[in-house]
Amino acid sequence: MPLGLGCSSRPGTSRANRTGSWRTFRPVFVHGRCTKCGLCIQICPEGCISKNSEGFPEPDLAYCKGCGVCAEECPGEAIEMQKEEK
Amino acid sequence: MMEIMEGSHAVAHAVRMCRPDVIAAYPITPQTHIVEALAEMVANCTLDSEYITVESEFSALSACLGASAAGSRVYSATTSQGLALMFEVCFNTAGMRLPVVMSIVNRALGAPLSIWNDQQDSISLRDAGWLQFYAEDNQEATDLHYIAYRVAEDRRVLLPAFVCFDGFILSHTYEPVEMLAQDQVDGYLPRYQPVIKLDSTDPVSLGLFASPDYYMEFRYQIDRALKDSGKVIREAGRLFGEMFGRDYGSPVEEYRMDDADCAIVAMGSICGTIKDAIDEMREEGRRAGLLRIRTFRPFPGEEVRKALSGVSSVAVLDKNISLGSKGAVALEVRDALYGSGVPVHGYIIALGGRDVAKKDVRNVVEMAMAGKGDIFYGLRREVLE
Numbered sequence: 001m002p003l004g005l006g007c008s009s010r011p012g013t014s015r016a017n018r019t020g021s022w023r024t025f026r027p028v029f030v031h032g033r034c035t036k037c038g039l040c041i042q043i044c045p046e047g048c049i050s051k052n053s054e055g056f057p058e059p060d061l062a063y064c065k066g067c068g069v070c071a072e073e074c075p076g077e078a079i080e081m082q083k084e085e086k
Numbered sequence: 087m088m089e090i091m092e093g094s095h096a097v098a099h100a101v102r103m104c105r106p107d108v109i110a111a112y113p114i115t116p117q118t119h120i121v122e123a124l125a126e127m128v129a130n131c132t133l134d135s136e137y138i139t140v141e142s143e144f145s146a147l148s149a150c151l152g153a154s155a156a157g158s159r160v161y162s163a164t165t166s167q168g169l170a171l172m173f174e175v176c177f178n179t180a181g182m183r184l185p186v187v188m189s190i191v192n193r194a195l196g197a198p199l200s201i202w203n204d205q206q207d208s209i210s211l212r213d214a215g216w217l218q219f220y221a222e223d224n225q226e227a228t229d230l231h232y233i234a235y236r237v238a239e240d241r242r243v244l245l246p247a248f249v250c251f252d253g254f255i256l257s258h259t260y261e262p263v264e265m266l267a268q269d270q271v272d273g274y275l276p277r278y279q280p281v282i283k284l285d286s287t288d289p290v291s292l293g294l295f296a297s298p299d300y301y302m303e304f305r306y307q308i309d310r311a312l313k314d315s316g317k318v319i320r321e322a323g324r325l326f327g328e329m330f331g332r333d334y335g336s337p338v339e340e341y342r343m344d345d346a347d348c349a350i351v352a353m354g355s356i357c358g359t360i361k362d363a364i365d366e367m368r369e370e371g372r373r374a375g376l377l378r379i380r381t382f383r384p385f386p387g388e389e390v391r392k393a394l395s396g397v398s399s400v401a402v403l404d405k406n407i408s409l410g411s412k413g414a415v416a417l418e419v420r421d422a423l424y425g426s427g428v429p430v431h432g433y434i435i436a437l438g439g440r441d442v443a444k445k446d447v448r449n450v451v452e453m454a455m456a457g458k459g460d461i462f463y464g465l466r467r468e469v470l471e
Contacts, residue, residue, distance in 0.1 A: 003300065003303055003304060003307060004282075004290075005183055005244065005281060005282055006181070006182040006183035006184065006244070006282060006292050006293065007181055007182060007292060007293045007294045007296060007304055008182075008282050008290050008291060008292050008293075008294070009290065009291050009294050010289070010290055010291075011289050011290075011291075017297060018299075019297075021297070021298075021299060022297075
């Protein structure tokens with residue numbers, strides 16, 4: 001996004017802030033243990049998890065901060081947090 | 087029209103003719119006469135401005151920031167401890183690219199408490215992203231306000247500006263000042279046309295959070311705008327000269343520098359004394375000259391290098407000190423002359439209102455020619471033990 005004069009920004013532009021760069025641990029969804037209950041989608045603070053074409057939850061890594069709330073709350077322990085090397 | 091006026095009143099009248107929409111200020115010695123005069127003009131309906139009384143300097147500049155963000159032409163004035171209290175807002179004003187113009191009536195910073203003049207206050211804000219002009223006399227202090235508004239509000243600049251002049255030495259001194267007429271000022275200074283402003287019908291947020299992915303680029307933009315403002319200052323200064331006969335096209339003034347052997351570099355009212363001392367030395371056949379810095383930010387490094395590259399010795403008089411290092415002007419001049427081989431000697435002088443006489447200027451020239459510098463000039467050794 002080009003910089004706005006005076007650190008200015010128009011409404012509805014917060015998506016330009018791609019918070020995925022903050023991440024240290026990334027969530028890895030293990031489909032074998034996933035029941036597709038959708039709890040992770042509801043509790044993700046960033047709202048960046050959605051169902052894919054097979055019904056499995058999938059994070060948008062451009063915005064996932066790697067907070068780990070989904071992994072902590074998943075009833076089937078189907079989400080593992082793996083350290084990312086950049 | 088030529089009038090005999092106190093410096094503060096001359097500046098207040100110049101500000102009135104700049105037609106500020108909003109004024110917010112908190113009184114502090116030696117700035118008080120300016121804002122008293124402006125408040126009186128507003129009360130008497132000779133100035134159509136919103137005058138916001140506030141409880142501190144922090145609030146004064148915050149109100150100015152908000153009013154400027156809403157698209158107003160804005161004015162404030164302060165000094166010393168008041169400017170120190172504005173520290174945070176100063177950086178925000180520049181970062182949000184708001185062309186606030188503020189008079190700094192230069193005064194020493196405490197402790198120890200001092201109401202007298204040096205230039206430590208504005209120099210301490212040199213890194214804040216504001217333009218900084220320094221006046222030698224009241225005529226210049228007055229004229230620089232018109233120029234500061236024109237430059238600050240130029241779409242190629244959009245940065246706030248300090249107009250600095252020495253407390254008491256100029257602010258409380260009566261001098262002849264040629265005041266412009268309102269139609270002359272209107273012809274020189276167009277109405278402010280903000281590029282972005284807070285407007286509920288066209289919403290925008292200002293001064294936002296920036297992640298490490300963006301912060302450096304914002305800072306680069308401010309730095310680039312401040313450096314590029316040098317060209318706009320020259321244009322505005324030249325135009326002022328064409329319209330009113332007093333040319334401010336150069337960010338520096340050279341006084342008897344043509345064949346100078348020893349060059350003095352200084353800013354502000356001290357330069358009047360230095361010019362008199364130089365005239366005396368010239369009569370005795372000593373080739374001394376003065377390079378006066380009028381624009382400290384952006385720093386005119388090229389002009390300084392060009393003016394000083396032929397001399398055998400440079401003496402920089404600083405009414406400030408970066409404690410633990412050197413005077414701010416000396417550091418800049420050394421940087422500008424790096425690699426030229428010209429020796430630069432710094433003198434911390436006139437802190438907290440200590441007077442400087444012609445003999446002091448002569449002493450400094452003697453010391454610079456003898457290669458002795460980087461000292462506090464005129465220390466009273468007897469009170470130090």
